[in-house]
Amino acid sequence: MSNLTIEERVRAIAEHVVADYGLELVHVEVVGARRRLVRIFIDKPEGVTHEDCSVVSEHVGTILDVEDFIPSSYVLEVSSPGLERGLYKREDYVRFAGRAARVRTREAIEGQRNFRGRIVGVEGDAVTFDDRVRGQISIPFGLIVKANLEIDLAEEFKRAEELAAARRVQTEGEG
Structure with missing residues (x-):
């Protein structure tokens, strides 16, 4: 060691x-x-x-x-890694598919190094990303310098409302 x-x-x-x-x-x-x-x-x-x-x-x-x-x-x-947690492993991109994120690459991909949008998923050695500017793009893991989830307030409020509704249903079922 x-x-x-x-x-x-x-x-x-x-x-x-x-x-x-x-x-x-x-x-x-x-x-x-x-x-x-x-x-x-x-x-x-x-x-x-x-x-x-x-x-x-x-x-x-x-x-x-x-x-x-x-x-x-x-x-x-x-x-805790926080709400805008960093993405470091392949599994992070799989787990957070569909979530808003920011990705910065070491080298430009189609003239761009900074991407904002949603993680679509993982294919082979690359993240499929739906960038707000470029649309869907494949970003090789080896080029990613930094990546973080990005808070989408509308999405977070919707998630909180769904959780509260589920708790109400569970509470009503117990009573």
């Missing part, structure tokens, strides 16, 4: 810890040189709680202290 970078070692530790708690490891970042910031983003379908973050932070922090491979002091942050 000594040939791995600090970030890779932190990711390996975090993967084991989050798996023990039924959570998903979304992303790991290690930034800074003199005083490092170690960020771990976790998620679960029903949303991450403060308790989830606290438990993961405690366990990962203990392992990092015992293994002592980070050469300087560090700050450990464990949090």
Whole structure:
């Protein structure tokens, strides 16, 4: 394990810890040189709680202290990826197909590097994306520099209304 970078070692530790708690490891970042910031983003379908973050932070922090491979002091942050979560893995694009997103590429595709629209799905080694300007386009994973979900307020209000209606039906059925 000594040939791995600090970030890779932190990711390996975090993967084991989050798996023990039924959570998903979304992303790991290690930034800074003199005083490092170690960020771990976790998620679960029903949303991450403060308790989830606290438990993961405690366990990962203990392992990092015992293994002592980070050469300087560090700050450990464990949090939810947020509403506009980053998309890092092929599975993210499959899971969030149909959702609004932003994608930035390393190189221009048909003269464009920044895309906004909806994730259609995944085909082979590329994301099929419905861009607001270009229409449907295939974006190879290897060219993606950064990608995030984008909040569509109308969609979020509709989702919240559907959830509230489902809860009312469930409550009425119980009573």
